[in-house]
Each structure stands twice: as structure tokens, then as C-alpha cells.
Amino acid sequence: MKALELLNIRKSYGDDLVISDLNLSLDKHQVKVLIGASGSGKSTLLRCINLLEEIDDGQIFLAGEDISEFGVSPDLVRASIGSVFQAFNLFPHLTVLQNITLAPRLVHGFSKEEAENEAQHLLARFGLSDKANQYPDLLSGGQQQRVAILRAIICKPKLLLLDEVTSALDPVLIAEVLALISELKNDGMTMLIATHEMGFARKVADEVLFLKNGEVLESGTPAQMLEDPQHLALKNFLFALEQAGRL
């Protein structure tokens, strides 16, 4: 059984077709990385999977269950999918600990104590224990994003969606966030990642998918994709990244 399976997904905003007939599947413990220029549909695809966007057509299976069916509760689906965004989106009025324990307590029925123990455990593992009682505004961007990731994984989601989580950070902070994600891969987390960090893609991806105009134009192992691109569009994309010094 696939952890995630997308069949012929289609999504448009008005006349603007953002995703067309897209197929994608993800095994348990597998990590796939989406690359492609801005506007290629990466973010929209991730938002369709956790039902923040409604798809026009196609089917989405999460651990064998059709979550695109009419009448499925989006709240229940989202409770089993972790999502992390480019802008962190921590809750500024809550401390780090409160941010992380909010969903476990409200959605998953943990007691305050259970949730806090689990959160402290995670914070300690990733070197953030001293930040537990601070407010997000006092943290660096890298720390905020790491807290956002812990907030997304504390309830052991079936799938973790990462949407350009390092795009708002400087190189030093990017490194600490990527190190955390690599650890999650070692834990066996199933992940779908949209990123512009090719070095990172090479390191964590089991498969890289190149999106163009809402379609998977080319896919393969990181080595194949980065060293032996087939399509002109992918070659151009990689060339542009190289010119920008980001390959």
C-alpha cells in the first residue's frame, strides 16, 4: 500500500490551469523532492494534498484511503498530515512549547502533561530546550522553522509536506533546518518536499520530480536528474540555478 497516491490531479484557478493530470506516488518511508520554477505548481500541489485547496478532478489516496471523496472531513485528514510553510507561521502569542502542544491537546486528545513531555523530549533532541518558554519573535528564523517542523511532526503524521521551508533563511540557518530534516529521513518519515536547495535534494531524495506547468515533466534519482537531464526545460532550469550559484 502506498503512503500517498495521486491519480490524475487537476487544479485550476479560473482559466489558469495550475496542475494538469498529475500522477505521483510515495511509498512509506520514501522521500520525494519537487523541483521547478516558481509558478510550476509545487506549492499548489502540496496544498491540494492537505486539502487546503480543493482539487477539480482526480483522486488522492492517503494510506489507501480516498481523501478526495466528497464528505471526507478535512480536519481529520490534516490531523494525520504534517505541513510546514516557507514563512514558519508560528503563533506569535504562544510560547514555543505552547505552539508545539496546541494540536496534540486540541486535536489528538493528549493531556497537557503528556503533550508537554513529548514536546520537551523533541526540543531536547534537536537542541532547542532552552527556547521552550520563549515567544517565537525572540527566535532566529532557523530556530522558528525548526520549531514549526517539530510542531508538525509531534503527533507522528503519516506524511510530512515541506513547502520551500528554507527559502526565507540565510545559508547558516538553512543548514540547521536541513540537518533536522535529514534526521527525520533517518527516522523513516515519509516526506514530500518542495525546495530550491539542489544539494539538499541530492542528499535526501529517493526521487526528484521536475514540475513544469503543473505536470511532472521528468523524474528520476537525484544523480540522473542533476547530471543527466533529458528535457530542455530541466536543462534550462538547472543552468539558471548554476548561474545563480545555487547548484
Place this chain on the structure above:
Amino acid sequence: MAVSPHEPYQASPLRLQREASRAQASRRSTAIALVSTFAVGAVVVLVVTGAKGFQLVRQSFFSWHYAVHSFPSVLSGIWLNLRVMLVAEIFVLIFGLLLALARTSKSPVLYPARLFATIYTDIFRGLPLLLVLLLVGFGIPGLQISWIPNSAVLLGTVSLILTYSAYVAEVIRAGIEAVNPAQRMAARALGLTQAQTQRHVVLPQALRKVTPPLLNDLVSLQKDSGLISVLGAIDAIRAAGIETAQSFNFTPYLVAGAIFVALTIPLTRFTDWLTRKQDRARQQQGRW
């Protein structure tokens, strides 16, 4: 010029010179402010005391004798205002919050509530408070429904609540709409329901944003509690009116006014303090 970290820091002549000019500029500003304040003050005093009716006005508005004489009864009137303020403030906050939630809701089930809240705030924000007082205070008793009490105090308080709930609802609504939509999205992505998102993520941030304007409305409500006197409730204004009617001296009104100002000052200072604190937090962190 390279500075060794081991040598103790010594201010450069450049810095000393800058600080000296800054100190001089600041002394000059203080001097100008003093002179202009005295000049304006002197003109005001001269114009007022030189006016033809000055002695008459002084006697009828600023009579120490009548101030002392009327103080006890005005003070006992203010006790009523205080109770009215407190009760009205509590209900206004509750109803204002409910109206704001109804107006910002998106659920189709709540469409009637949204419609009601919209019409309600439209009407009561535009209707003069005096008119609401008269309609409620004289209109409702006129209906002669036996189980509705005719108390002027009660109906006056209801009028205040009706009017101010509309103002407060609009302030809270502005706060809710000022919360970054990404916050709502992040909460929903964690699996929180619409209601949980509202309660734990949106409202706490919204109320924090609008606390100063909210307190401002409460100050205004405190002051307007004096208007219930038009219904005959013996509050501070009414008590002053009774004193005035006996002596034909208006000083009691000024006494009542002074007490109202004294009552609202703590809240206005608190509002100022809170606003400054929030501004500082924003400047330091610059992220929201």
C-alpha cells in the same frame, strides 16, 4: 582607525563634539517650549479675565461655596454611574464579541446571525445615543408589558449596552480581520477545527491588537453613562441638576464633570501605557 579590544574605550573628539551639540540643541528646545507655553498661557488668562462677563461666569460656574455644598449629593449620584458603567461594560464586551464573531463567520448555518449582526451594527452605530435612550426609556414602558420593569436605571443601562455593543463589535471585527490569514491556515493545517482556530489562534491575537481602541470605547461609555439622567435616574448629572435648580448656580455640574474626568483618567492612562508598550515591542522585534 583600528581600535584594540584590549584598550579601554575612549570617546573620540568627534563623538564628544556631537554630544555637546546635541545637548545644546536640547537645552534650546526646552527654553523655547517654556517661553511659548508662558506666552500662550498669559494670553488666555488675559482674554478670559478681561472679558466683560468674567465675574458673573466665575460666580455661577466656579463658586467654592456651592461646590462644597453639592459635593455629597453629586458623589452619591456617581455611585449609580459607577454601577451602571461596570454592568454595561461587562455586557458590552460580551455582546460586542458575539456580534463580531457573527459578522466574521463564514459558515452558511450562521448566515442569519451574520445578517442580523450587520444590520444591528449599521443601525446602532448611526443612531444617536440620546435617541436610543428616549426610545428605550420611554417607548418600552409605553408598551405596558407587565413583566418588563420600568426602572430608568435599567432601561438606561440597556440603551448604553445596545449602542456601545455596536461600536465594540466593529473594533473587535477590525482586530479579527487584521490577523494574518496565514495564521488561520497554519492552524487549520494542524487539524484544528474552524472553532478551535478562532478560539485559540485568531481571537487572542485579534484582541491584543485592538486593546487600545477597545479601552477607548470603554472610556467613552463611562462618560456617556451620565446621559441616563435624561430618563430621570438620579445619577451624578441629575443630582447636580437638582442642586442647580435650587440655587441657580451651575457649579454642581462642574463638580460632576470633574468627578467623571477623575474616573476616566486611570483608564485613559492605562490605555496610553498599553499602546506605548505595544509600540515598543513592535519596534524592537519589527516582525509583526
